Amino acid sequence: MKIDLLIKNAEVYNSFLKKFERKHAAVSEGKFFYVGLMDLEDSAPVQVLDASGKYMVPGLIDIHMHIESSMTSPSIFSGAGLANGVTTIVADSHEIANVFGMEGIESFLAEETEMDIFYAIPSSVPSTTAEMETTGGKIELEEVRELLSSPQIIALGEAMNFKGIVSEPDSLIRQILNETQQTHPFLPIEGHVPRVSGIDLARYQFAGITADHTQQTPESIYEKVSSGMFIELQKKSINPENIRMIDQHQLYEYTALVTDDVIADDLLDGHLNANLKLAVDCGMPLEQAIYISTYTPARRMGFQDRGAIAAGLKADFILLDDLTEWTISEVYKNGQLKHQKGDPFKYPKEKPGFPAHFYHSVDCKKLEAEDLEIHAEGNEALCNVIRIQEKGTFTEHVQRTVPIRDGRLDWAASGLALILVMERYGQNGQISFGLVENALTEKGAIATTWAHDHHNLMVVGTSAEDILLAQHKVLELQGGYVVTKEGSLTGCCPLPIGGIITDAPIEVTGQQIKEVRQAMKDLGYVNTNEVMSFSTLSLPVSPALKITDQGMFDVRTQEKIPLIEEIR
Structure with a gap:
């Protein structure tokens, strides 16, 4: 076994025990080959990195976000995200779809990126109906069927039309939900479930929606999780009251941190890493904050190859100089160094190739x-x-x-x-x-x-x-x-x-x-x-x-x- 990279003496985050342990980690062919106490230096690794004094955590995974909210393209976003320790995202491109329809989605799917970018099918384009809003594009059943065949698609994006979901069984959104469940029964279905509770929450779940990322209260978190819904906390839901509810009832297995929308100026200062740090500042134990920024989002989206530092998984990881300030020293993707502290964002050599119109x-x-x-x-x-x-x-x-x-x-x-x-x-x-x-x-x-x-x-x-x-x-x-x-x-x-x-x-x-x-x-x-x-x-x-x-x-x-x- 050829060892491409050996990281020695790191404080490695163990996702399964939710704690740090002093260990060595070996990388081969872009995956972790070994994580443990054995020193594999006699295997003649291509590169040896002494990580003494550094903390090693999995690459962050953001499973609910919109690249367009950062006002940029996937290839440009990739460099900024990697610099913030985000190695995988699941993007719902419903903004570009509202403007250009399938052509907009396909333009995003076609971009090459160093970050792993998977996509959720925009399920609500328009977000309501043509009688309520005019859009440049529409995503209907035919487009959904076409997108379901793409290997880059791993979820159905947020279903948003309240009336269509709860009281119109023949609405387009209900047809899309039914089609997805029948043809891809294991595909995660994202929801937009603001201020919905009681019987209406049950109607959302009956329609197949299993997650919510909208603004939460302690009461809504408890009701939704206890009803079987997965909660995705974006910045506006990260506050001491909500964190206290999650910690008090140990709801971490049913929670992930997400960004949803990070405006371009905020992206200069952080992405999912900023939300992780905010959660800790609001009282969440650091080890749990890492867990719900890496392992639970991977599970939610069905990833079997990432989300932890363990043999056989993708070698996506971050080296931190300190945990309190979450100071990123280096970011690795597939075992390759992609960002070092102090480096500017890295962009593709050529601008995105969007059509002239x-x-x-x-x-x-x-x-x-x-x-x-x-x-x-x-x-x-x-x-x-x-x-x-x-x-x-x-x-x-x-x-x-x-x-x-x-x-x-x-x-x-x-x-x-x-x-x-x-x-x-x-x-x-x-x-x-x-x-x-x-x-x-x-x-x-x-x-x-x-x-x-x-x-x-x-x-x-x-x-x-x-x-x-x-x-x-x-x-x-x-x-x-x-x-x-x-x-x-x-x-x-x-x-x-x-x-x-x-x-x-x-x-x-x-x-x-x-x-x-x-x-x-x-x-x-x-x-x-x-x-x-x-x-x-x-x-x-x-x-x-x-x-x-x-x-x-x-x-x-x-x-x-x-x-x-x-x-x-």
Whole structure:
């Protein structure tokens, strides 16, 4: 047996005992050949590495994430992820699918990456129905059947349409769930199960959904796990209360850490490793945090070849200088060194080979001042309003009184912000209007085509001048994020590929998004994740009131909610 790499004297994490042990590890043909006390130096290894004082843990595995949320392509993301110790991901590419359909998915599948990237079939494109949102692409039964035959597909991505799942047995999402279970009965099925409990939770499970990654509370974690559902904790669910519930009831076997969405600027500082460290800071024992970032996610996705440091498994591992700060010294993939501390992210020599039309996909009207006039007769209007929360992506449905002047709704004087969503695929030219509370306190606007999940063009603003400036700039860029304040451009991140990603280095995109985020704060936007909060104002599967190009909708009932409830 030829030993390609011998790692000596490392503090090796034992996934089966959940503890560190001083051992040697031998690698052959990209796999661990031996892990134990025997020194195999007499086997003439090609390379010997003395890891005295270092901690050796399996490569991290992120089983629920969206590459597009990092605003980049798979090949560019790969280098950033590896630098953070992530060696395997399962990506649901439903964002690029909403823009380009199967062509978008195939473009991602075709990219070569050093990281192992597997995919979950986007099950909800659109996230609801064509009557509720306009998308550039659709994934229906025919596309699902085709994707199920790909060796890169190992799961069905998050099923999101609440009404379609719980009360419409013939809905497209139910057909997709049934098809998957009949043809691939062992395929993991991911869910999007926010604020769902009791009989509705049972309906989700009866439909075949076995995991949830949405925002949790201690009560929801206990109910879902005790009902048989696997829990995937993303950053907004990692808090002392939730960790205490998991630890108190020893729910680690039914839990994994995931990222779901890591914005480009956050990716500069960490990926799944950041969530692992946060879990420890919130009270989770380190050994358990490692376990649910490596071994339980591997089991959840059916991986038989990774997730631990043991003979016969892939030699994907991290060497750490210290455990407290989780300082990464080196990252190995298949026994090959891929990153060392201090190195920049490594990118492919050539840019991703997307089709030319991917760079010219935003096709909608250039707004004029009169487009922002909402006509109404009377003295004042009782309006349905989207109220933004300061934490997470959920919203509240509230009602506020807005004055009417000269036959127009005077939204600019209401203390609220105008929100509009424009269909951007050149299909119907639809524009919808709403009002938002807790958005902007200053005169300005925010515009983006990175609007989950349909990615139409969305603008929120407190002045017509700024709304027009921001929308015009997004059109000029062919997609991206733009912030204006008092008639000046204050933040800009171009996303020209489908209006949602770019082929620029992460360092460039990350810095641009940092500036966008600060510009949003300067306008008074308050949230623990400003960019994600804003982008999900248009997500009609995330409670409670959201807006698409087709109008405002109650997420639970899918009832269309009018902007003006009553004229007084």
